[in-house]
Amino acid sequence: MEQINDIQVVPCTNSNYLKPFRVHYSQNGTKKSWDFMRTHDSVSVLIFNTTSHCFVLVKQFRPAVYMCEWERTKPKAPEPAEDAVKDEGAAANPDTPSGQPQGQAAGTPESSELPHPPASAGMTYELCAGLVDKADLSLEEIARQEVLEECGYDVPVAKLRRITSYRSGVGVTGAKQTMFYAEVSEDNRVSEGGGEPQEGELIEVVKVPLHEAMTFAYDESIPKTMGVIFSFIWFHNNMSPKYKISTNV
Amino acid sequence: MEQINDIQVVPCTNSNYLKPFRVHYSQNGTKKSWDFMRTHDSVSVLIFNTTSHCFVLVKQFRPAVYMCEWERTKPKAPEPAEDAVKDEGAAANPDTPSGQPQGQAAGTPESSELPHPPASAGMTYELCAGLVDKADLSLEEIARQEVLEECGYDVPVAKLRRITSYRSGVGVTGAKQTMFYAEVSEDNRVSEGGGEPQEGELIEVVKVPLHEAMTFAYDESIPKTMGVIFSFIWFHNNMSPKYKISTNV
Secondary structure: OOOEEEEEEEEOOOOOOOOEEEEEEEEOOEEEEEEEEOOOOEEEEEEEEOOOOEEEEEEEEOHHHHHHHHHHHOOOOOOEOHHHHHHHHHHOOOOOOOOOOOOOOOEOOEOOOOOOOOHHHHEEEEOEEEEOOOOOOOHHHHHHHHHHHHHOEOOOHHHEEEEEEEEOOOOOOOOEEEEEEEEEOHHHEOOOOOOOHHHOOOEEEEEEEHHHHHHHHHOOOOOEEHHHHHHHHHHHHHHHHHHOOOOOO | OOOEEEEEEEEOOOOOOOOEEEEEEEEOOEEEEEEEEOOOOEEEEEEEEOOOOEEEEEEEEOHHHHHHHHHHHOOOOOOOOHHHHHHHHHHOOOOOOOOOOOOOOOOOOEOOOOOOOOHHHHEEEEOEEEEOOOOOOOHHHHHHHHHHHHHOEOOOHHHEEEEEEEEOOOOOOOOEEEEEEEEEOHHHEOOOOOOOHHHOOOEEEEEEEHHHHHHHHHOOOOOEEHHHHHHHHHHHHHHHHHHOOOOOO
16 A cells, blocks of 8 residues: 655646647647647557466556545635746747746645545556657667566567557657557566666556456446547457457447 | 648748647756647537437537648658748757757748648538637536537536536636537437638538447547547446447447
């Protein structure tokens, strides 16, 4: 059971990870601008263990999800603080379409003095996934590394089957995510997985039995990404005959 | 055909839309921090027109997607500029897990002098969708408004069927997205849709015939969100008997 304590939130104008950019452009002659962030493409992998007939997911504490839930428990939005002066820049840029999702008002630093939800509010079930941040590796090679590091299975690249690709976060990052399918067996198991603790990763490897997968996918009380839902259904439609599944969708 | 010109990219430290925050916390006694952004929850709607047996999607120019593709065409990453000094803050924060996706180096302002891809590189097919930014409206009411504004169909709230919900952008925003299904007919058509031009929205309403839907879903040359793919498959699995579909998944 995860314990989350001593929570403090501060505005962050110099993040090493989240760097907003602004693009000015003309669309059919109309001047516009849009704020976005550069990020890496990513890969995700639906892992099916043919020995145990289970899907292998990762479960981890996601601070961003947790903060969403914390926000939800508050009676009202925080008051704007002195750093609201930051808005001046945007106000001086009248051609910014107001249709762009607007960040909620910057609050004063919030401390753990406020009541906060249990750690479970920030735990999510996800596909094994990783960023495409190594230019010399193929998508399949990066996917293979993630399966090994996060879930402990050593899968040959040739066994990775590409499912499809799509755009994520089209309003903010627009990066491309490519999804793979990997069948593994206990013979491929070389470690417990769990990510790279020295990089701050704290990942729990979770198995979802095949016969429970569709119920899991549509159970909204289980926090998960759309990738989990989509890939379980993809498996149901494409792999069912092979594994003789009888499930309700 | 969209025309995109006069593109200029600048670092943006005072975005009114993208406001990074940093949360400091203890996880099982270990001090950590994570940079995230607050955003609104959202709704999306799979619309099926029972008169024409077509899905109704929206297609729009997404600057973030376009910039991803522009980045991809460059021979190498831009050189770090003077604003790289912003990294100092993060460096002074040693407990930031390096596992957090790191923003690519801030470049010098880039201008339209550089060759850039055609506008089509930034166009994406998406479900009709919108932000949950009106506290007094239910998710269904917000979904109804989006269907009306973006696609021009006036659908009674009672006809919106909840498909499921999930977490989006778990690394950065972690917001909850709820997906609905709406059957419409030409009788529900009250306008051309197209969004709110005064808010900068420039949305094209696109119909995908039912019998082409699964091919569309898995055609990677058509840029789209995972919501489109998932919802088409959901329909195939759940509505096929009703509409006598014969498609390959």
